[in-house]
Amino acid sequence: MLVLGLVVSALAWAIVVPTFVTARPGTVQLGRNIFQGNTSARDVTVFYGVPYAQAPVGNLRWRAPRPVTCLHSAPTKVIDATSPPLPCVQGGTGAGDAGGAGSEDCLKVNIYAPANATTRSNLPVLVYIHAYILGNPVNWPFTHWVQQDPNVVVLSVYYRLSAIGFLATPELADPAVGDLNVGFLDQVEALRWVQKNIRAFGGDPSRVTIDGHSAGASSAELHLVANEPPSLFRGVIAQSVFRHAIPTLEQKRGQFQEFARHAGCATGGPVAQMACLRKASLTAIAPAQDAWTSYETPYKSWTPVIDGKIIRDIPSTLLLQGKFKRVPVIVGYVDPSDGRGIRATTNDTLVFGATIALGLKTFFPQVTEGDITDLERAFPASNYSDPFVVQTTVYVYRYNQPNPTLQQPTNIAHAAENWMMFEGTNTGLNGTTEFTELNAVETAFSEELIAYWLSFVRSQNPNAHKLAHSPTWPSTRSMTRLALQEDPAGSTTRSGITIEVEPADEVSMCAEVIRKIVPEQH
Structure with a gap:
């Protein structure tokens, strides 16, 4: 399937363990290739478009x-990695x-x-x-x-x-x-x-x-x-x-x-x-x-x-x-509370249809009317977790802050957290996007989110390096989750994030219904 290591020594800088960063600022050497990164941002070097295949x-x-292959005998080559591919x-x-x-x-x-x-x-x-x-x-x-x-x-x-x-x-x-x-x-x-x-x-x-x-x-x-x-x-x-x-x-x-x-x-x-x-x-x-x-x-x-x-x-x-x-896992919580479909932000839906039934039929064509009845009965305007949460450490969130640039600014739609975490990005067609500037309150909230995420990356625990004023994020073992939102009073120093209790029967109902339906579905 893939080249796994037993490769002729003349091939693939991609399989050669790099040995050093070159003395030139913003450069990295892999095999005979020297990549020149973009050093325009403060304290960060970005290497754009480095090939992996x-x-x-x-x-x-x-x-x-x-x-990627490259002959070791070839002369050293400087590759411009300063612009996005x-x-x-x-x-x-x-x-x-x-x-x-x-x-x-x-x-x-x-x-x-x-x-x-x-x-x-x-x-x-x-x-x-x-x-x-x-x-x-x-x-x-x-x-x-x-x-x-x-x-x-x-x-x-x-x-x-x-x-x-x-x-x-x-x-x-x-x-x-x-x-x-x-x-x-x-x-x-x-x-x-x-x-x-x-x-x-x-x-x-x-x-x-x-x-x-x-x-x-x-x-x-x-x-x-x-x-x-x-x-x-x-x-x-x-x-x-x-x-x-x-x-x-x-x-x-x-x-x-x-x-x-x-x-x-x-x-x-x-x-x-x-x-x-x-x-x-x-x-x-x-x-x-x-x-x-x-x-x-x-x-x-x-x-x-x-x-x-x-x-x-x-x-x-x-x-x-x-x-x-x-x-360990962080997962955007599923919240079908408005009856329209599967979502991870409060009003998030990717369902093509006005009801759970229509949405399930769109994405899961083999679902039966009986399955839909079981799901609607098990999850009436309530929340549920993933089946694997009882066997590993999972941190669950419900994102509850609208994207202020949308036509309906009170609707917390799919990708709302991306707008907040990625400098106000609203992606369009064919790889395009439009960035809008965050205000002071939004920036403070964004920094809270990023701190949780990068704390998880650093330690597999979102709390180890969180901001001091942010609440401790409980794992699902305590049957709670975070509702991620700005401070309602508009503070930049006080967190608006809250802890919500997850009813115990939601997880048990999910496991019971999913275990029944899964063998029939592909």
């Missing part, structure tokens, strides 16, 4: 990522918009490090993952995080998206035809790259935490159950998790055929179709992947699948069987 183009489309080819949201911006040569990382970091710094590492369909890592900057707490190194990952990252059909299980879950495998390869190279940037490969938002949080949770080395990370943060079905390969056959037809590769069977798709231009690929809402198939969204290799079964099944990595 080869460009997945031509015959490498829909193939597992391959490490193009994002991976973007998908559309399904609302009639068009994706297509970006590049296929995108398997890269951005690294934010304290300016004085050396190979001896041994700083904990945060790896950030965005969503499956579209996203550009520079839209979630971390410079201010490292300025606030210069005891971490942060890395954000570019990986293949939409159909380019998650095309699936049974024939792709044959290595002669292609590989499955290549977007997820990109993430795994990036984590492997971190293990081999992050010391050059001041990081400690034994202290890696994965963070993700929305479908990126889904990725973070999938890494908990994925068939990958447990040494790749030691903690997970899952913000506003976008939960969805993980289909079987047969359930994705219809989506593959619809995509191939829209891309002009409808004939000849899957093997010939894959050959056609590898030759197709992006001007054919992008509209085909953006047409997913019109596909005549129930499993139409671009998501990971059960491939029997990296994702071996339904995640909930693996969790209930105890087949997951027992690491």
Whole structure:
């Protein structure tokens, strides 16, 4: 699947353990390559677009990522890493918009490090993952995080998206035809790259935490159950998790055929179709992947699948069987209190429909009316935790502060915490975003959130390095959670965050209902 170490010595600076940071300010050497970072920010060096794998183009489309190669005998090369790279080819949201911006040569990382970091710094590492369909890592900057707490190194990952990252059909299980879950495998390869190279940037490969938002949080949770080395990370943060079905390969056959037809590769069977798709231009690929809402198939969204290799079964099944990595977790709390769907902020919803029933049918096509009745009866305007909380240390939050730039500023919608934590970012289409300035109260609240997050990265405990005025965040073992919000009186020195008690029957009801439904669902 991936190059794992027994490689001819003439290959892959990516597998060579870096030995030093060069004397030139803002540079790092990996093998024969010297990367010049961006030193414009106070006390932080940002290395943009450092490759962790080869460009997945031509015959490498829909193939597992391959490490970057570089001959040791080649002369030393200085690589400009001062400007953000193009994002991976973007998908559309399904609302009639068009994706297509970006590049296929995108398997890269951005690294934010304290300016004085050396190979001896041994700083904990945060790896950030965005969503499956579209996203550009520079839209979630971390410079201010490292300025606030210069005891971490942060890395954000570019990986293949939409159909380019998650095309699936049974024939792709044959290595002669292609590989499955290549977007997820990109993430795994990036984590492997971190293990081999992050010391050059001041990081400690034994202290890696994965963070993700929305479908990126889904990725973070999938890494908990994925068939990958447990040494790749030691903690997970899952913000506003976008939960969805993980289909079987047969359930994705219809989506593959619809995509191939829209891309002009409808004939000849899957093997010939894959050959056609590898030759197709992006001007054919992008509209085909953006047409997913019109596909005549129930499993139409671009998501990971059960491939029997990296994702071996339904995640909930693996969790209930105890087949997951027992690491500390922060998770955005699920709160269906307004009756519209699954959310992690107070009014958050990704459901296409006005009711829980319609939303569940959209994301979980095999759900039955009986299942829906059981869920609605178990969770009437109440909250519940993830099935694995009783077996590992989990810190739960309900984000309760609106994004003030939205048309409905009292609605605490999906991604509201991202606006607060990432300098007022409101992401748009095709890798774009618009930043708006935070006021003094918002900045103070943002610093509280970042302190909790980076405390978790540093110690696997959000309380060890929190701000002095912030409340202690209890784990779910005490049946409580945090409600994250500004001080209602507008103070910049007093916390507005509160502790909420979670009724004991919510967890037990969740476990009972999920155990009943999970064997039927994919």
